[in-house]
Amino acid sequence: MTSRRDFFKLTGAVAAATVTPAALAGLPEIVSMGTPDTQPPLIPPNGRPYNPVVTLNGWTLPWRMKDGVKEFHLVAEPVVREIAPGMKAHLWGYNGQSPGPTIEVVEGDRVRIFVTNRLPEHTTIHWHGQRLPNGMDGVGGLNQPAIKPGKTFVYEFVARRPGTFMYHPHADEMTQMAMGMMGFWVTHPKGKHPLINPVDRDFCFLLNAYDIDPGSATPMVNTMLDFNLWTFNSRAFPGIDTLNVRLNDKVRIRVGNLTMTNHPIHLHGVEFEVTGTDGGPTPKGSRWPEVTTDIAVGQMRQIEFLADEEGDWAFHCHKSHHTMNAMGHATPTMIGVDHTGIMQKINKLVPDYMVMGERGMADMAEMEMPLPDNTLPMMTGQGPYGSVEMGGMFTMMKVRREQKKGDYSDPGWYKAPAGTVAFEYTGALSDPVRAPKSASPKGTPTDVEVKVRKPSGHSGH
Numbered sequence: 001m002t003s004r005r006d007f008f009k010l011t012g013a014v015a016a017a018t019v020t021p022a023a024l025a026g027l028p029e030i031v032s033m034g035t036p037d038t039q040p041p042l043i044p045p046n047g048r049p050y051n052p053v054v055t056l057n058g059w060t061l062p063w064r065m066k067d068g069v070k071e072f073h074l075v076a077e078p079v080v081r082e083i084a085p086g087m088k089a090h091l092w093g094y095n096g097q098s099p100g101p102t103i104e105v106v107e108g109d110r111v112r113i114f115v116t117n118r119l120p121e122h123t124t125i126h127w128h129g130q131r132l133p134n135g136m137d138g139v140g141g142l143n144q145p146a147i148k149p150g151k152t153f154v155y156e157f158v159a160r161r162p163g164t165f166m167y168h169p170h171a172d173e174m175t176q177m178a179m180g181m182m183g184f185w186v187t188h189p190k191g192k193h194p195l196i197n198p199v200d201r202d203f204c205f206l207l208n209a210y211d212i213d214p215g216s217a218t219p220m221v222n223t224m225l226d227f228n229l230w231t232f233n234s235r236a237f238p239g240i241d242t243l244n245v246r247l248n249d250k251v252r253i254r255v256g257n258l259t260m261t262n263h264p265i266h267l268h269g270v271e272f273e274v275t276g277t278d279g280g281p282t283p284k285g286s287r288w289p290e291v292t293t294d295i296a297v298g299q300m301r302q303i304e305f306l307a308d309e310e311g312d313w314a315f316h317c318h319k320s321h322h323t324m325n326a327m328g329h330a331t332p333t334m335i336g337v338d339h340t341g342i343m344q345k346i347n348k349l350v351p352d353y354m355v356m357g358e359r360g361m362a363d364m365a366e367m368e369m370p371l372p373d374n375t376l377p378m379m380t381g382q383g384p385y386g387s388v389e390m391g392g393m394f395t396m397m398k399v400r401r402e403q404k405k406g407d408y409s410d411p412g413w414y415k416a417p418a419g420t421v422a423f424e425y426t427g428a429l430s431d432p433v434r435a436p437k438s439a440s441p442k443g444t445p446t447d448v449e450v451k452v453r454k455p456s457g458h459s460g461h
């Protein structure tokens with residue numbers, strides 16, 4: 001029997017090598033993940049040492065060493081992904097999950113990835129951002145024939161530059177990415193690197209978006225912009241795990257964007273620097289402090305900071321519609337609209353009818369509005385002081401003095417020291433001091449008439 005090595009030598013090309021059933025026995029074992037919980041970092045059992053990353057609501061794919069080559073096995077397949085408790089999506093992904101597992105290697109590693117296609121249509125994998133032989137770049141039709149259902153292809157290259165990468169199909173790309181096919185890739189530096197700092201915690205996740213009608217489970221793949229589920233690693237708040245760190249940890253967060261729009265990612269509490277992009281580590285002179293970084297489609301950013309302020313700090317996309325779940329956009333604004341009288345009339349026809357939005361939308365989070373099956377409330381999530389009124393691309397970084405080194409578990413809500421929480425003022429409110437009216441050269445200005453429907457304190461409608 002010819003070994004795989006001989007087979008490569010014989011054909012002279014590693015790309016696009018279909019694997020015969022006999023050779024399948026020589027494949028690395030398929031490892032699959034069944035839980036959406038954040039898995040602990042995978043300490044490298046062999047090969048060159050590195051400081052592993054933690055994938056938010058994800059995991060790192062184990063490998064095997066064969067003759068000095070790191071071998072991975074990715075299986076493209078339909079998966080069921082819990083977007084948040086109460087909602088499951090029928091997606092396509094890799095090894096049981098969407099996104100697929102994170103691949104972690106070290107600069108200079110020779111990597112061989114077996115890709116088995118269990119989808120109903122052909123696929124490929126493009127290794128976004130990598131330096132590699134052209135035939136390994138994964139664009140179907142351009143660099144290789146597509147991988148037909150049931151077939152396994154082999155990709156092999158040396159991870160030449162350290163940094164933050166992604167992988168995704170480059171075959172029926174619009175459909176397959178809308179269905180959740182993507183994954184993260186980190187190439188760690190071999191030894192000390194002048195532009196890559198050692199950190200205590202290194203998190204990563206992808207930005208993705210789905211359009212799933214309430215009551216259904218499969219994304220609408222033809223949607224271009226009006227998605228209704230904005231996710232970190234195919235999870236929406238409150239389904240996204242928190243980033244738990246120890247006070248004074250050096251923290252790195254790597255984010256890649258595979259949605260159809262940009263996301264200004266904003267961290268509360270500290271300033272960070274962008275220390276890397278899809279092109280690798282940034283030169284030191286290009287770094288400046290900021291609290292929001294915009295991540296365009298197809299881009300990756302890695303941010304770094306010292307977590308030197310205790311607390312539960314919000315971490316989210318700053319587009320306010322991206323921190324909402326399952327919302328329709330074709331509804332009129334109801335602020336200031338007087339519903340008095342109308343309600344009773346409508347209720348005679350539709351007993352369950354509720355008026356929303358007359359006093360803003362915060363009621364949405366408090367009211368127990370009946371939802372269709374398999375969808376998420378628009379604004380939700382209970383915090384220690386009430387509803388957080390968020391959804392989508394929102395989570396928290398929890399910084400704690402007591403958090404143990406290497407402990408990624410959720411420490412619970414922050415207990416703020418007495419006297420450090422915003423509080424209600426209960427004294428008397430004096431009338432505001434107004435500037436004296438001065439006559440304008442063209443005569444006395446007339447007051448603009450503004451009709452304001454003042455909100456009443458009542459809670460029911």
Ligand SMILES: [Cu+2]
Nearest residue numbers: 263317319322
């Ligand atoms: Cu966004």
